[in-house]
Amino acid sequence: MAVDDSSTDPDGGSESESSASGPSRSPSDSVSAVARSVADPILEIRDTTVAFNMDRGESRVLDDVTLDIERKEIIGIVGESGSGKSMFASALLDAVVEPGVLTGDITYHPTPDESIDLLNLSKRELRDLRWEEISMVFQGAMSSWNPTMTIRGHFEETLDAHDADYVAGMERAHELLSDLYLDPERVLSSYPHELSGGMKQRALIALSMVLEPRVLVMDEPTAALDLLMQRSILKLLKEVQSKYEITMVFITHDLPLVAELADRLAVMYAFQFAEVGPTETILRDAAHPYTRSLLNATPNLDADVDEMKPIPGSSPDPVNAPVGCSYHPRCPLATEQCVEQDPPFFDAGPNHQTACFHWEEAAEEIPFSLPEQTDREASR
């Protein structure tokens, strides 16, 4: 799915005529469409692909994605299992595992006036960038604590590896642990097995922020926790984000969960972004048939089980992703055009882009009812 702005009228609406005739998909269109929605990008991801050569053929597990991440925003990357979310996270840190091949352009702007070409750094520069500038809490990281080392040992090791000032670093560790409602001394002197899952996860978030990164990428950071702990960590993350003014990229399959936290959502389907927009807009006016069906299929505390409608069919194999729109085999709105052409992004409203030729029909054809008031709205 490419990005396109050629179908947009001056008022920000879209003209279906131009979409039907196949809008231009040149890179300049791509950049201008993305730039319009993000005023001060801290990360610019352009035409980025991750591919593995398999015996069966090339497996494109991230397929030509373009996205800007705004400084100090919380962006939720949402999608079904296997849609490419973790690959996207790894790409942001040039940390794709071998033999995966990462191509494209990712530019990091530590400040609005500085640009770093993230995919052309030396090993040393990349090592410094990770943790110090862009830090990551990986999926399953709770089990990655070294069981023979206290939590203090982990903080010390991290500070040491980056030649950071020990006293200032440990002061920051104390502050972060307190911010995350942990008793710093008790936690620092504990071994990982002496802490509950929720405490370990909060300590890990503190550890990932100890070198004062500007961006924190979290891949399913709360997946192993119960619902109440997940929600309380989300609340703490919001507080920490606003205190330290950090940019957060929160990756999850759980749309209602991340909707409580994120300013914007980017919905992934089949290794590409299907829709990007402000969280409230996506929840109220999702324009992509997949997002609308995902909202109908997603369990949440407020909906009856009978109201949930699973999406028929299964998500594509990265070796044999469908030609045209990758969602077309499961989409009730699919036409010949969807089978033949890869839809570009269309503007569906302010800062709201969707990669669907038929987005204007989606609201009528795929209705969904908004959940009752959520915690997110109540907390605003």
Ligand SMILES: Nc1ncnc2c1ncn2[C@@H]1O[C@H](COP(=O)(O)OP(=O)(O)OP(=O)(O)O)[C@@H](O)[C@H]1O
């Ligand atoms: N090392 C690898 N070699 C080849 N393919 C891989 C490798 N790791 C992941 N994949 C494939 O890449 C695709 C995207 O995986 P990814 O882990 O990014 O999905 P995800 O959306 O994060 O899912 P989940 O939430 O289940 O982790 C999947 O089809 C997966 O099988």
